[in-house]
Amino acid sequence: MSKDLLKCSKLNKWYGNLHALKNVDLEINKGEVIGLIGDNGAGKSTLIKIICGVHGLDNGEIYFEGHKVNIKNPKMAMDLGIETIHQYNTMFQEMSIARNVFIGREPVKFGLSSLSILNEKKMNLESMKAIKDVGLDLRSPHIPVKELSGGERQGVAIARSMYFKSKMLILDEPTNHLSVKETLKVLEYVQSLKSIGIGSIFISHNLYHVHEIADRIVGMARGEKVCDMPKEDTTVNELIKLIG
Amino acid sequence: MFSKNKIKSLLSRPEFSALAIFIFLIVVFTFVNERFLNSRNFMVILSTYPELALVALGITILMISGEFDLSVGSVFAVSPIVTMILIADYELHYIVSILLGLLAAAFIGFVNAIVTVKFKIPSFIATLGMLFMARSIAVVISGGFPPSVPKDLPTDWLVGRVDMLRVSIFWLIGIALICNYILKKTNFGSWIYATGENKEAAKDLGINTFWVKxxxxxxxxxxxxFAGIIQSFRIKTVITSLGQGLELQAIASAVVGGASLMGGIGSAFGALIGTFLLLIIDNILILSRIDGNWFKFAVGALIVIAVILNTLTKNSADKIRLKDDD
Incomplete structure (x- = not known):
């Protein structure tokens, strides 16, 4: 069994006339953190949206755990074990923490697939457990998410990804809008994923964060990959020049 | 003593302000007119109540999912007209005819969905078009004069009298309980709220928002x-103008009952309370012999007041910060 978790080869994507992704290759091993950097419009978001099934691929190939895959929608990506924490908020403010953790993948007692009775007891217990596992302490699964702080919400999002035993985690600007303390917590958390063999892609504008946390750094500019190297081979200043 | 927690969860319920206005009006109307709080009067109100409440219930569910339907008044006419034509002209069994009448309504709903969701047209416009089209279909298929309701048609199971009430109230209660259960206790219910609040996020989490909507x-x-069929069975006649103007009353009921035009908020119970509010206002105007033209004024004022109250209670609920020991 190879160490390869995800392998993308020659990915291309056009938005109308805009060639947003040009022959991009990307490899991630188990337990590896990739720092993905680049200026706005460099193609980072396009790349990860293809991997997590939000956008389709124009041409190119994706292999996951050695098998060729065709990720048509977010559900397929999640079924493979690719979880994504999007830059924009994917929490439902009016809904409780328990509902948010399980939304789209609710444990049910019985019924037809899309009309089944929720197992609320399990949702409440397991959501609190999942949240505890990521180091957060929230008092009740019934609290609506709108009452949580930015960091707590991010914690719930991470707990959601972790609960479903992801093999790969994509974090798109996970530390935006977070306090210093909360940011440290998220970074610490991503570090801890390495030991359990989860590969992750960490996207951030904050190159210091990326440099601190990543094993390998991939830089993008104008839809192309411009660098791919172990972080030991580079410095933050060099990175700034590379993607500028 | 109520705990802060209980007060907070009560205030943040979408139907809270409608319920508060409801209790307030019952108290006031009881003082205004001694005939108001009288079981006979309430039964009169309740005998036509299910028809409007069913429409408001449907609109509420749709509004929670983030969409809107102006064509319900026309569908209210299409279903009974299709049903009566099938019974009178094609001599089909009345149950089969009713099911086909409902199928016609389902088809209209499906077309509304395709136009709105697939072509990304605001549902306001898509269903405004359907309002005219469905009304026109109602007139055309019946040639302007729908067949009269056969005298021997069994109607008791749907609108028969039980004391002063009608059987239709039990249909409403049953359907409302089912809707409430689906909204609150099933995965599909969760997806309706999620889709209405944030469609893109729901999609990214693997929910098929197209099918939900x-x-x-x-x-x-x-x-x-179904509400239209109930009404035609009750008044024993079908006319092509059945349900004209009903869409705005139903939307008013839904909004008064706490459903948000932005989606993601609302409840089945709220739809029932909202509709009841509209009807008791109508009722008190009649009892007090006030010029009926004030009805629209009262409904308009009720909508505005209910929505303002909704916003205020929601804000104050959000402000109640709970400490760990609550």
């Missing part, structure tokens, strides 16, 4: 059609 459009349409 389509199903809600169909539920809304079928409930409107």
């Amino acid at each position: 389509t199903t809600c459009f169909i539920i809304c349409s079928v409930l409107a059609g």
